[in-house]
Amino acid sequence: MKKWLYSCGSLLFRLVGANKSDALSNAETTIAVDCMGGDSGPEVTVPACLKLLDRNPSLRMLLVGRQEALTAAVHERAEIVHAEEVVAMDDPVEVAMRHKKQSSMRLAIEAVKAGRAQAAVSAGNTGALMAISRYVLKTMDGIERPAIAYPMPNVTGGATTVLDLGANVDCTEHHLLQFAVLGSALDMALKGRDAPTVGLLNIGSEAIKGNEMIKRAAELLREAGQKSLINYFGNVEGNDIFKGTTDIVVCDGFVGNVTLKATEGLASMVSKVLKEEFSRNALTKMAALVAMPVLNAFKNRLDHRRHNGAALLGLRGLVFKSHGSADQLAFECALIKAIDAAENQLLQKIQARVQQASVLF
Template sequence: MTPARITIALDLMGGDHGPPVTFPAAVKALHKFPELRLILLGDGELVADQRNALDPDVASRIELIHCTDNVANDERPTVALRNKKESSMRRMLELVECGKAQACVSAGNTGALMAMAYYVLKTIPGLDRPALVSSMPTAGQHKVFLLDLGANVNCNAETLFQYAIMGSVLASQVAGIERPRVALLNVGEEDIKGNEQVKLADHILRESKRVNYIGYVEGDDIFTDHADVVVTDGFTGNVALKSSEGLAKLVIRAVKRVSSENWYTRFLAAVAMPLLKKVYHTVNPDQYNGASLLGLRGIVVKSHGNASADAFYYAIEDAIKEAHQQVPEKIKTTIESVLMERP
């Protein structure tokens, strides 16, 4: 069965590198997904010649929309929201809002993207706040989805409960897990551990039939395949994410350094190269680059600002998967059912 046509809007200018990263990633995605059409927003003159040099079939699936403004990486979200209405980021979101694109991807200013997305797309009725979520590697067959990653530093119990529902829907639709195991991140697994909002969220989740809740997990359980979805507040989630990315980069650098120390380690590295490549592919942060802003009435994927072309491609791939599975609609349906069941 041929997949339905998908249109994704891309912020061509976002991130630390702009078109030298975003355009090659876009072309790679077009080659892999024949059903994909891309709308690139930004300074179209920077990539017009490159587009014209592409295979005609690929080039025909690229639309360039010239934008006169761009959101700087250090720009305050409130200033960007008020003054950057003609920016590539803002117009990208408006394409999703009006239905011309099913999803959008940007590597630009995170705060500005969240503020604009919240203003333009609004949250799904019944949800208090959107959440940033991304997948991370585990020792098992499936990745784990961690949220929130920084959209909301402080979260009450009801917000954590809503995150659990959204994360469960995402895991089931994108990863194909029938009943995702959902856990709360805590300082211990015992009932007496944790702050008041975590304890209350634990109580709400245990009473809910909509979530396959398994209880508390600690930080070292994130990567053990103990849960498919791990829920926490944005402060803790962001620290966990950045710490894990830093550790992954440390391991990769350490392996490269040790394997080139002398002729003997170089020989061992050559013999073990197939295994090392497999391990590298598992822990390489690039393939976990896309962070989705869940809870909005549209699909928004945030890429790291310093992402490579390969990393940005994975963010596009996440947007395509969510668009095919109509994740916002599935979350909306689930939330409506939950609200009808609860007093």
């Protein structure tokens, strides 16, 4: 997940705004940050961390990375944790797991495991982050596989939480049910929704649609809905993600990842064509000047950086993934999500929901 969805809708931005004030109000939160992850490493991660530390007097951070790369990371509430190694963006998972046991990514996650931090944030290699998180933190009782959840902004001005986005490529109906419970818990804890609706990503709204696994998943989700373990809406289609038909959309990681990347590809093409048309000749460039404030407003609503930060759900600890190409603003958004999750007791709330629903797993 190198780039993230360019998308519209402003609720998430407002949510981020709301989270900021929450993040400022509570006491004693420690976030472990893999400062070496991402395309830019400390150049981006350190200023983002320092800014949030400055703005939040009750926040502490463990800044994990090569000591010599973190000389600028000076703050009274920041502790440097030296890491010998760095997981490269293209390291195979097994290299990250077996041969880099002292990586900044791993040490950040181990800080969560040891209770020294309430959440970890990394902009590093997604596959490695998921594998190390799973190995170090383990999954919750009742959860076979963790999932990657990301809020995709929709046309209602809200955001649709979609999971899984690539952690699991061979799913059973039971995994999809677990994703539904995890996603519901996330939305309830962070968005304050009472009974968020869950849609099953399918190729039609009728119950008979889909492949065999999806049909079995639909049945299981319906059953969970009848028992009020989730608020099941039914089947949804690809466009429903952006229509905001349901609060949560569950799918296997293969479909979720392809969908995320395809929409990224389309968004980047649309943006390119708009730019091309406005820079075609002197007249169109003049039009661009006049339309600049509107185009900027449009661009701001499409700004993927403000939505940065995916949650790795189902683990015995909180881990957030920033996109690799995050700039400072984007990385701040991912940090804010992690702070908000820690302060809102996301982990405990998810655990309670999972326990309640585990009769069906």
